[in-house]
Amino acid sequence: MDDPYYQNSSEFIPSLAIQDELVLQELLADESLAIKEKISLDLNKVNNKFSTWKKDKDNYRLNDYLKGVWNGGVSLLLENIVIFWSSNKQEVANELRKILSEVIELFKKYKFRKI
16 A cells, blocks of 8 residues: 555654644554655564575575665654654654664664675
8 A cells, every 4th residue: 555645745754743732642653654664664574584594594585674764764763753743742752763773683683794
């Protein structure tokens, strides 16, 4: 399923970050909107991919996925942390920082160096 067009707008996340705290939390909690997936990474998925990669380090698809997480996902998290922090949404920014730290730890733990 494709993302709704507005979620791919460069203004989507900044617009989300300036919402009232209550509205923001409601939007993030609404699973049908899938906003959390847009602003963050699925830590369980990344962990599962690493577990599989550990058994088959030559798997092109897994290597490509993990490179994509490092090159795209980490920079997305950093950008979104800055956006939410500068919009005075430290709670969301701190949640994203925690996910960023955990992703970095997974890359260290599995010694993934093909980045």
